[in-house]
Amino acid sequence: MLARVAHLLPLELKTLLERLPEPMQEQLEEIRIREGRPLEIGFRGQSRFMMNDGSLRQAADGAYKPSADTCRKLLERITNYSLYAMEEELKRGFITVSGGHRIGLAGRTILDGGSVRGIRDIGAFNIRVAREVIGASAHLMPKLIDRTRKTLHSTLILAPPQQGKTTLVRDIARSVSYGLWPTIEASGWQGRKVGIVDERSEIAACVRGIPTFDVGPRTDVMDACPKAEGMMMLVRSMSPEVLIIDEIGRPEDGEAIREASHAGISVVATAHAYDLRDARGRPVLLKLLEEGAFTYVVELKRTEQGVMHRVVPAEAISDSPASRETSAAPRSLPSAVHAWMGRRRADDP
């Protein structure tokens, strides 16, 4: 995976990281670069500091510290020497580069009338390597199939960051679009028209409007578009049958999802939340769940062995008297919840 982001790195960083053993390079997930502070890398959900000789330690002393010059070169390379052309990205705090890799930035912000206008004096970078895992949704898809409408049920996928939500929805989009339904009963079904609203350019990783990841032949992508507006635009213009959205959470997102599901479109959305209980603490998600906008809720957890998922029918949540109490754990409703565990090795190709 290092090879995919190597072109972004200044020479000195690249040479250092290339000293990592081959399998480690393959599993690289994050590179955290902080000016004058130890270089940290993340792989398989763990993180280590990197020493000058390329070895990895848990303790930070003696680690390689990127200089101001290195950080400047890195910033130039990730912005294509044009920070001025990245105002929107700086406002959001990250840059998506070709290949779908997302680079988070931190530094001193510039305020304009109380709201953030950008970041200057950028001192920390977090390069997240995007990975396309074909078949990531194979275990999950059979659970989400709507047999009467021959499509997917509306689904909300919950997980904390770094658990593979985006990888999963990308693979769902691809499978639905190609018509690769992973069960025998669905084998004759056609592919569905898929619309993706890709606000962070992470799902499809579009470069000039053309997806660089394989998201299927019947997929339309609204790139770098605010989710709520993008959903409505796609519904009006491209008549999707399945809508895919990443990281919902604002009130207007909820509004748009409601509209789309009234139009008979299956919505597959992800949200940042540790689990269902956590999600119900967020008003927008709680409201959508209570209204029955989603048929299923999926929780993702990544463990040492792989990605586990747990599918919960959403009616079980909204029908229960405990649903209005955000403190009630969904696990307290064992009769209504039918859980299913799937397993996939994290380092599957």
Added chain:
Amino acid sequence: MIKLIGAALILFAGTIIGFQQAARFADRPRQLRQLAHALQRLETEIGYGHTPLPEALERTASATPEPLAAIFRRAAAGVWETESFSFRDSWEQAIKQQWDMTAMKKNEQSVLIRLGSTLGISDKEDQLKHIHLALLQLKSEEDAAREDQGRYEKMWKSLGLLIAVLVVILMV
């Protein structure tokens, strides 16, 4: 006979040297003007087009006459060709390599190099301010260059011939 040919050669050479010197004085304000136009073009690309810097430089190069165009072209190419370069390094190297081909002097070189250390690494407003500053500095250099042109261009044109005549007289 040979003396005559030699004298003619000296006269010819002296005239050419004089004209060349005069041409340098005439070229400098012209090139400064072209440079200012090029920077204005770059300003537009950055301010309105939000064009990425390497592409903006390429476009500027294509609208600028040689030898100035080569500076912009090389600065854009340098960052891709040499991996260890930051933009500042690439820009500085392009200017230094190409400078002898131009009629411009140290002052404007340092203005350009200073501009290069800010290009691409700040927001739009900041970029435009830096380009504006460079343009102002170039303008004052251009005025000085015009004054020099008026003063020395004609002088050199005749001076070359006159020195050659003097050498011939001394030799005879």
